[in-house]
Amino acid sequence: DAGVIQSPRHEVTEMGQEVTLRCKPISGHDYLFWYRQTMMRGLELLIYFNNNVPIDDSGMPEDRFSAKMPNASFSTLKIQPSEPRDSAVYFCASSLRQSGNTIYFGEGSWLTVV
Amino acid sequence: AQSVTQLDSQVPVFEEAPVELRCNYSSSVSVYLFWYVQYPNQGLQLLLKYLSGSTLVESINGFEAEFNKSQTSFHLRKPSVHISDTAEYFCAVSVRGAQKLVFGQGTRLTINP
Numbered sequence: 001d002a003g004v005i006q007s008p009r010h011e012v013t014e015m016g017q018e019v020t021l022r023c024k025p026i027s028g029h030d031y032l033f034w035y036r037q038t039m040m041r042g043l044e045l046l047i048y049f050n051n052n053v054p055i056d057d058s059g060m061p062e063d064r065f066s067a068k069m070p071n072a073s074f075s076t077l078k079i080q081p082s083e084p085r086d087s088a089v090y091f092c093a094s095s096l097r098q099s100g101n102t103i104y105f106g107e108g109s110w111l112t113v114v
Numbered sequence: 115a116q117s118v119t120q121l122d123s124q125v126p127v128f129e130e131a132p133v134e135l136r137c138n139y140s141s142s143v144s145v146y147l148f149w150y151v152q153y154p155n156q157g158l159q160l161l162l163k164y165l166s167g168s169t170l171v172e173s174i175n176g177f178e179a180e181f182n183k184s185q186t187s188f189h190l191r192k193p194s195v196h197i198s199d200t201a202e203y204f205c206a207v208s209v210r211g212a213q214k215l216v217f218g219q220g221t222r223l224t225i226n227p
Contacts, residue, residue, distance in 0.1 A: 004157075031213045043158075043204065043217040056214065091157060101146045101165075101208045103215055105157040 002026070004106035006092050012112045018080040021109045023092030024073055033103060034067055034077050035091040043091075049075065082113045116141040116207050120218035127195055128226050135190040135221045137179075137205035147188040148206040148215065149179055158204060164188065175199075200225045 005024040013019055025032045033048040047057040052069045060067070064083070069075040079086055093105045121136040139145065146165050150158040162173040169181040179190045188205060202222050206215040 033214065042219045045214055045216070048214055050213070093158075095213055097213065101213055101215070102148075102160055102163060103213075105150075105159070107157045 004092055004094050004104055006090075006106035006109050008109055009107065010110045010112075012114065013082055015083055015113055016081045017113075018078065019082045019086075019111060019113075021077040021090050021092075021111070023075045023077070023106060025075070025092070025094030026096075026104055027073065029094035029096045029104075030072075031095045031097065031103075032069060032075050033091075033093040033095075034075070035093060035105075037089040037091060037108070038087075046077070046090075079111075082111075084113045087112050116145065116209060116216045118205050118207050118216055118218035120203075120205055120221050122221050123219065124222045124224065126224045126226060129197055130194045132193050133191065133195050133199075133223065135203050135205075135223065137188045137190065137218060139186050139188065139205070139207045141186075141207060141209065144210045145207045146210060147179075147181060148208075149173075149177070149188070149190050150204045150206060150217075152202045152204065152220075154201070161190075161203070195223070195225050197225050197227065199223060 007022045034046040046059045047067045049069045067077045089108045091108045093103045095103045117140045119138045127133045148163045149161040151161045152158045162171045164181045172178045177192045202220045204220045205218040208215045
């Protein structure tokens, strides 16, 4: 079975540019999560969706960050404009309520802003 | 709100030695507990979880963890580690009925030959 698929795997961009990260959750899952991982702050939950509806976006750092889930099989996390402090690994994850809170992670998108 | 504390940021051990990675959580309500493993340059993979029932849970590769409600702990143990166990290990908690996980800071397990 295909797991959570993220793209791009690696991205290097210049400060001020727009960055779009993409995610395809596991088919049939009804929850989707975006996490950010840095050395300083560890794993932080940015936002999560239930049935394509954002439930909690309190972890989104600031207005430069936005996330959408137009349908059950696709989500984006956008940073505009990007800054060097946004450099991190961004993980998308999905889960199914009946699975007892087990969350399945993608391989991550490694973002470097120079 | 829930929180997770992993007491050791790094744990070096020799191959075939036993290891314990410590995890304590804080919550005013019932929780589910998880251990995830992250190998270099990869995403997180579920290692084991406690939802209910037996307080001792095991993984397929020899790890086990015990839920201790009185001490609010969920320590991870393995009686004999292998080089392939080198990774970062994350303890996580979620509230029953809620889906989001709160992670600890991670413990880097280094196995020396």
